[in-house]
Amino acid sequence: MGDAVLELSGVTKRYGDFLAVDRVTFTAPKGKILGLLGPNGAGKTSTLRMILGITPPTDGQVEVFGRPPGRSVQRRIGYLPEERGLYRRMTAFDTVVYFAKLKGLWGGKARARAHELLEELGLGHVKDRKIEALSKGMAQKVQLITAIAHEPELVILDEPFSGLDPINQNELEAAIRRLADGGTTVLFSTHTMSHAERLCDRFVILVKGRKAFDGTLNEARAAIPRTVKLESPNDLSFLSGVKGVTKVVPPAEGSTHWDIILAPGADPQAVLAACFEHNVKLTLFDTSPPTLHEVFVTLAGGDAGDAAP
Numbered sequence: 059m060g061d062a063v064l065e066l067s068g069v070t071k072r073y074g075d076f077l078a079v080d081r082v083t084f085t086a087p088k089g090k091i092l093g094l095l096g097p098n099g100a101g102k103t104s105t106l107r108m109i110l111g112i113t114p115p116t117d118g119q120v121e122v123f124g125r126p127p128g129r130s131v132q133r134r135i136g137y138l139p140e141e142r143g144l145y146r147r148m149t150a151f152d153t154v155v156y157f158a159k160l161k162g163l164w165g166g167k168a169r170a171r172a173h174e175l176l177e178e179l180g181l182g183h184v185k186d187r188k189i190e191a192l193s194k195g196m197a198q199k200v201q202l203i204t205a206i207a208h209e210p211e212l213v214i215l216d217e218p219f220s221g222l223d224p225i226n227q228n229e230l231e232a233a234i235r236r237l238a239d240g241g242t243t244v245l246f247s248t249h250t251m252s253h254a255e256r257l258c259d260r261f262v263i264l265v266k267g268r269k270a271f272d273g274t275l276n277e278a279r280a281a282i283p284r285t286v287k288l289e290s291p292n293d294l295s296f297l298s299g300v301k302g303v304t305k306v307v308p309p310a311e312g313s314t315h316w317d318i319i320l321a322p323g324a325d326p327q328a329v330l331a332a333c334f335e336h337n338v339k340l341t342l343f344d345t346s347p348p349t350l351h352e353v354f355v356t357l358a359g360g361d362a363g364d365a366a367p
Contacts, residue, residue, distance in 0.1 A: 061087050061088045062085040062086060062087055062088070063086050063087070063088050063122070063123060063211065063212050063243040064085060064086035064109060064120075064121070064122055064212065064243070064245065065084075065085045065086075065119075065120075065121045066082055066083055066084055066085070066105070066108075066109070066118065066119070066120050066121075067083050067118055067119045067120075067121075068081050068082075068083055068117065068118035068119070069081070069082045069083070069105070069108060069115045069117070069118035069119070069120060070082075070115060070116050070117040070118050071101070071104050071105075071108060071113070071115055071116050072116045077267055078101050078104040078267055079101040079104050079105055079108070079115075079264075079267050080101075080266075080267040080268045081117075081118065081268070081269075082101070082105060082118075082262075082264070082267075082268070082269050083118075083269065083272075084262045084269065084272050086212075086243050086245050087243070087259075087260075088241070088243055089238060089241045089242065089243060090238065090243060090244075090259040090260060091234065091235075091238045091244045091246070091257050091258050091259050091260075092243075092244070092245045092246075092258060092259065092260050092261070092262065093246060093247075093248065093253075093254035093257070093258035093260070093261045093262070094106070094245060094246065094247040094248075094262050094264065095247070095248060095249070095251065095254055095261055095262065095263045095264070095350075095354065096247075096249060096263055096264035096265060096358075097249050097265075098249060099266075100249075100264040100265055100266065100267065101264050101266075101267040101268075102216075102247035102264060103140060103216055103247065105247075105264070106214055106216055106245075106247060108120055108127070109122065109127060109214065109245075110127060110135065110137060110214065111126070111127030111128050111132075122134075122135070122212065123211070123212075133161055133162050133208065133210075134210055134211045134212060135210050135211075135212045135213075135214065136205040136206045136208065136210035136212070136213040136214070137205055137213075137214045137215075137216075138201060138202055138205040138213075138214070138215045138216060138218055139216050140216040140217045140220070140247075142197070142198060142201050143201075144189045144197060144200060144201055144204075145189065146188065146189045146190040147188055147189070147190065148188065148189060149185065149186050149187060149188055149189075150176060150181060150184055150185050150186070150187060150188075150189065150192065150196075150200045151172050151173075151176065151185040151186060153189060153200060153204060154168075154171070154172035154175065154176065154200065154203050154204055154207055155168045155169055155172045157204035157205075157207060158171055158172065158204075158207035158208055161207065161208035161210075162208060163207070163208055168207070171207045171208075171209075172185075172203075172207065173185075175203045175206070175207060176200075176203065178233070178236075179199045179202070179203060179229060179233060180199075180229060181196060181199060181200065181203075184196060194221060194222075195222050195223060195225075195226035198218075198221070198222060198226070198230075199226065199229070199230065199233075202215075202218065202230065202233065206237065206242075210242065211241075211242060211243065212242070212243045212244075212245070213237055213242055213243070213244045213245070214245050214246070215234070215244065215245070215246035215247070216246070216247050217247060217248060217249075218230060218234075218246055218248070219248060219250055219253050227253070231253065231256065231257055234246070234257055235257065238259075251349065251350040251351040251354060252350075252351075254350060255275065255349065255350040255351075258275070259274070260272070260273060260274055261273065261274070261275065261278060261350070263278075263354060263357055263358070265357070265358045270357045270358060271353075271357050275350060275353075278350065278353045278357070279347045279348055279353060280322075281353070281357065282348060282352075282353055282356040282357065283304065283319050283320060283321070283322070283356075284319075284320040284322075284324065284326070284345075284347075284348075285317050285318065285319055285320070285348065285352075286317075286318040286320065286326045286329050286343070286344065286345050287315065287316070287317060287318075287342060287343075287344035287345075287346075288315070288316040288317075288318060288329075288333070288340060288342060288343055288344075289314045289315050289316070289340065289341045289342035290314060290316065290333075290338055290339055290340050290341065290342075291314060291339060291341075292336075292338045292339060294306065294308075294316045294318075294333075294338065295308070296332070296336060297316075297318055297329060297332055297333075300328055300329055300332045301324070301328060302320050302321050302323075302324025302325060302328055303318055303319070303320060303321075303324070303328075303329065304319050304320065304321050305318075305319035306318055306319075307319065314341070315342070326345040330343055
């Protein structure tokens with residue numbers, strides 16, 4: 059496996075006649091953050107459940123730390139499920155200690171980790187409150203702590219940002235970065251592209267159960283045509299004749315925003331030079347690289363589903 063903590067090879071999952079995951083292959087390198095992206099129904103949760111050994115693949119192979127998923131690797135994994143579940147009448151501190159002990163930490167170590175992590179995630183002042191008295195964001199951070207209290211080498215997070223306000227989202231992002239900086243491999247699924255764009259070293263994009271992309275953000279950007287965004291009161295249809303321009307998309311009704319699609323390797327400055335030559339008035343000339351959401355929409359063939367920018 060080299061430096062790969064996790065490896066999937068041709069993994070397929072069927073539920074009766076429904077094909078949830080279709081021949082998916084990817085690896086998760088040690089100490090990196092890997093985003094498993096796609097709209098709801100793309101096969102993300104089914105893939106995670108196979109990695110965890112909750113359900114077996116119909117076909118293909120999953121290896122975690124070089125072994126099939128199961129008891130031999132369970133204590134090296136931390137898991138935050140999409141469906142949250144904590145004991146509502148336990149305090150935050152006792153909850154963390156309880157889950158740490160389930161993962162094999164002895165009493166003193168479990169209590170020390172509970173103190174350390176609750177303080178680190180800004181929950182030290184509520185450690186003695188019951189879960190039912192915490193806000194949703196606080197409870198979700200407690201659940202994250204229960205997943206990492208035993209210092210796992212691989213952390214799997216299923217839609218970790220779902221339902222959180224922006225402040226708690228930022229704090230959760232910071233916690234995920236600290237895990238990776240400490241050498242932990244993190245795999246998280248999401249349909250919110252902004253989190254993945256800020257956090258991930260690599261991405262796997264699933265569309266209708268199939269892998270549509272596997273690589274870095276720069277590789278993803280290079281995989282789709284470059285777009286120059288222009289705003290002008292003038293007609294820019296003439297740009298279709300500029301070398302390197304493959305398509306000119308006129309503005310929608312009520313807009314002055316044009317999209318100029320370039321061939322791979324084409325120079326955006328040629329578009330600007332043509333505008334100057336035709337005495338075109340420009341109020342916007344934007345050659346920014348595409349966002350991850352734009353990459354996703356393109357690679358998914360326009361089927362972005364509920365993937366949020």
